[in-house]
Amino acid sequence: MIECICHIGPALDVQGGISSVLVSYTKLFGLPRKNFIASYNGSFVKSLPMFTLLCLKLLLCPPKAPLVQIHTSFNGSFFRKYLISLCLRLRGKRYIAHIHGSQFKRMCSTAPSIVKGFIRSYFRHSAMVICITPDMQEFLDEFVGKGICRYSVVPNPCDTLADAPANLERPEGSPVRILFAGRYGHRKGVYDLLVAFKNANFNVPAELCLFGDGEVEKVKQIAERDNAEFADCGKKISVSGWVSRGDYLEMIRGYDLLALPSYSETFGMSLVEAMGQGLPVISTFSGGVPYVVRNGEDGILFEAGDLPALQNALERLVNDRALRMQMGKAAWKDCTERFAGGIVLQGLESVYAQLK
Template sequence: MSKVIVMAGTGFDTMGGISSVVKVYRDAGLFQRYPIVYLATHRDGGAAAKLGAALGAYGRYLLMLLTFRVGLLHVHVASRASFWRKTPLFLLAFLFRVPAILHLHGAEFVIFYEQECGPLRRRFIRAIFNGTRRVVVLSDMWKQWVESIGVTTPVHAIYNPVLLPAATDWSARAAGQLLFLGRLGKRKGTYDLVDALARLPQAPQALLGGDGETEQTADYARQRGLGEQVKLLGWVGPEQKAGLLASASIYVLPSYNEGLPMSLLEAMAAGMPVLSTPVGGIPEAVSDGVEGFLVEAGDVEALAARLEQLLSDPALAQRMGAAARRKVETTFASGAVLPRIEQLYQELGYPRA
């Protein structure tokens, strides 16, 4: 029986960036080209459901190790509970001498490591990183940070991939309609967006899709007199998201921390101009003034000014949206990114099928 690549992360039907990434891997054919067995270590739901998913994944993984079926481990990791939940997978791989890839996604991993972990935990985290054969991060900024904490394992900056949708005629988009997708709350800049909208002479319609602080966001919008303009959609599924990306005219993500957000790349792939912040890997996707605008996180005045500029100049928004799609075609489309993952697999002993 040939050995397999065990890939571990959140379930395919789970909310969040990791599930979006691994679904692109699957849909772009990576699972057909390599003998990948996917283990979902996390799922949405209550504590019992989450514990059941983790224990089930551990049991299946251990059985494969004991029967010598695992040739490579590829784990998608974020911060806090995600990191600790994946730790047993790495420790078992080290015990059974299985090469491992740690694929770091956590937008707040710097905060987790530097502010929330003491010296012993930081030493343990470094040991996990250094016990692997390869570390994958989402941007050059993250590569520099990981190397700066004393990680000596080779670190590769490999962008998140997106599937390129069919091009949308700009005239079919709703004029002045804003779109935000993500977990509502301070980290994603949701309240800053509401404050910026309140500064505009005439607030446009803003569609906010995602879970998180939905009630607080709705209350805040009403307090700012924007109860009619700010529409909360809840978590949107793939079909609804595709429709929103094809119909809105400006994508807004004023985050304080990011890895490389899939929603932003998906908006660019759909041909939308982006208004975001220069955090995480975003500056490697969006050049200020080319594919959109970047403003400092928390600068509500600048956010409002750039919104007003894009709303008042549809031709500029259209040009930026076209530039965003071209950037994805050359740099972030699955055909440009997945060969980098496949190269790692080949270096670690797995030729392409």
């Protein structure tokens, strides 16, 4: 039935988590682009005319699809999707609220009373709420009101699963390469990672490679200062902006592990992408990460902000090649069993079947 569903979310070429999920839907489930309606094109100002026309179109000529799946994040994304849901309700169309967004819980908890009312209304009028991790379902059930909404937990699919895990048995003397991909700033923990890497004691050469956007210049300044101090100790930090998703995915297998010491993470698609290639990961117990990463098997988790624990995790995986290889293989196997397209499709089809 998925081929009959209309999806509303950001444009497919927008940089971001929801867009990458929707792109994976087109690849894995063979969905045509006509099934996707864009409500945002990457710029708030430039999106206003497009969004206004979309709302008018939904009111005058709503989709013929039996269900509309609205992919929702926090802040501006929520308000756009709330207005879209009002348009659909006025035309008697049923919608599924598919919730994404690492800071959605925070938005719910800190919003003014009137906004909390909008949020509750949005979910209460939905035919179903899809959460990507169990902890989000538990939170919303408490926030919206116990037993009011119908929920289903369906993880995001990984459209880049390798046929076999990467070979992490690098040539003798090559540096262990640590990958970070995310927005440069406090929330993703990049500054914690820089401090832990600087203080870590490695018995092999190690390189920390950072990719992202945000506070780029600040991160570059720290890296330049630290690289000057490292001198001949075998450590190196490189800082880059975003690369295209295709280029990034091709690069992953050239690294040995991924570190994402985030303070707020709903799902952590970069974790799944790395695990799906056979890389072990280091991350935190924040949000839905413990659901995605099996601590001690696929990688190492620690409490966000615990710098000694992050340093210890780096030292363990950098200094122990056998452990890296063991966890990398386990991570790849775990992804194939939980986040493969076929598995996720079964979950989605189950949701649609309940709403027939």
